Amino acid sequence: MNTLDYLLHGFGSALIWYNLIFAFVGVLIGTAVGVLPGIGPMSGVALLIPVTASITGGLPPEQAATSAIILLAGVYYGAMYGGSTTSILLNTPGESSSVVTTLDGYQMAKKGRAGSALSIAAIGSFVAGIVTLIALIVLAKPLSNLALKFGPAEYFSLMLLGLGAVSGLAGKSVTKALIMTVCGLLLATIGIDNVSGIGRFTFNIPWLYQGIEFLTIAVGLFALGEVFKTILEKEEEDTQMAKINNLIPSKEELKESAAPIARGSILGFFIGILPGAGATLASFFSYILEKKIAKDPSKFGTGAIAGVAAPESANNAASGGAMIPLLTLGIPGSGTTAILMGALMMYNVQPGPLLFEDHPQVAWGLIASMFIGNIMLLILNLPLVKVFAKIIQTPKRYLIPLIIAISIFGVYAVQVSVYDLLLLLGCGVIGYFLNKHDYPIAPLVLGLVLGPMVENNLRRALTIFNGDFGPFFTRPISLGFLIMTVLWLVIPVLMKMRGKNVVINEEG
């Protein structure tokens, strides 16, 4: 079968009625997550994993995995659409990836052009989504074929690259990010060792035998941590919303934003593929690029439409681009994709080069559903933007307790253990403190998800080479990955020493 056949099969499974509903619910919740400041795509996806797991419980395993990932991915890219809404209307970005949109978006809204800013943001996101999907389809086969040639040594080095890249860009301090990565990897060693069957750090407590559940940690650190922050740091906010009038952009505005959308999509896509660099960086860089090549840079910051079109396309393209290393190599390049990967592994679906061979239904079903999801988002966002903007007025007094209740319900439904709930609560408190003191959480989750694979590949490689570490440095591909890892970690530090501002990738 060629790619087109696979894609058609993918549409076959994406168009099953319940998968359409899953995609719709996913993008709907995603948009809401994007609009609400405080809940980012990471906590949104983490919070929904247990809920989807219980809903899909009745389906056969492969179909359950397809439906679940369709919904969860929908939340991820849906959030990219939603983030722009509040940036433009309220000057409060709903996501870190929409921070730059406030610069020109809010100015446009002030001048009474909120409608066109919103619609250009939605159109840009849509175009970017489709561009990256096509690139994903084209690149999926060759990349996974290439990855199939990797041995355990190459895989180990590639995973180190993924971990290193995320740590290098994750926070203000590389040391702190690395500490979090190592903590994640250490947490992953708890439980029965897969290779030898020996229990490690279990202290003969049966609850620890199966290891620390990634879901509990992720929901606790992200969702509950964020909730506790909102409770402790209560802010009085005034919600002065700009009026939306005339949603249809003029021909001139469309013409003006066509080129920025195209540039933003391509730039965002490539930044998205890079491990560690995500939607936030993509939107930031594309804004800088537009400002540099503009004929009149002074217009930026006063309501230039290119300043909305480019970053909004870029962040969406980056979220699509980030799916490529996840699906083809099995290496998540960001916190959110790490959580998606954890979700797939809960269904016993291992992302990576074999995904397209072993579970074509999951892989192509997801890709096809992203087409459908993007169309749904465009339709949803244009006429319903006023409704979504209302979500931000949801009183926190109801939202916060409900998030706690959903976290507890979700973790209990999957784990059926009070110990996990206690761990969840503990992680919430720890997550609040870590976040407050600039310890990035994404590397920890990435380490926790990748830990077993890093270790298994290391041990497999060392067994093949009879305990010799040399081949890691003599095999060219492996050496290349290792050099890139070192560069990724060292360059930001060097740049900081020279007093340059390093853009970091914050994910919420």
Next chain:
Amino acid sequence: MDIKFDRIAAILFLTVGTLFIIGSRNIASSSYGSVVGPDIFPLFLGGLLVILSIRLFYETFSGKKQEKEKEKLQYMPFIIIFIATLVYILTLESVGYVITTFLFLFVCFQTMERGKWLTSLFISGGFSALVYFIFVEVLKGTLPGWPIWFN
């Protein structure tokens, strides 16, 4: 950067790293048919964590002292909600989902903001009943429904 927090954290991470090193020394060092045993990876990571935490501790000395902004933290609601969550978790299995969730939500709603008793009652009742109905009746999941002494 809060230097005090970072120093305490560095010491904590140092302890964790050391404990992992000690812990992995107690794991059998070799497994049958493999050169590398299950102890190597955690041993190495523990060592790495120790080095990194020493580095973090060292960094706290060179870090610039920042003006401390006194933020007003809302301790009272946080403590109430934290305790409510703890009680909720611990009583979930014996008292059952519906009652505990209802009480938990109601307490939290009122802690966040006083007043509007009826709305609070309605939302907390509606949520707990709806989740229980959908999950247990429709999806056939497992949740402790009602107090154990009922059955």
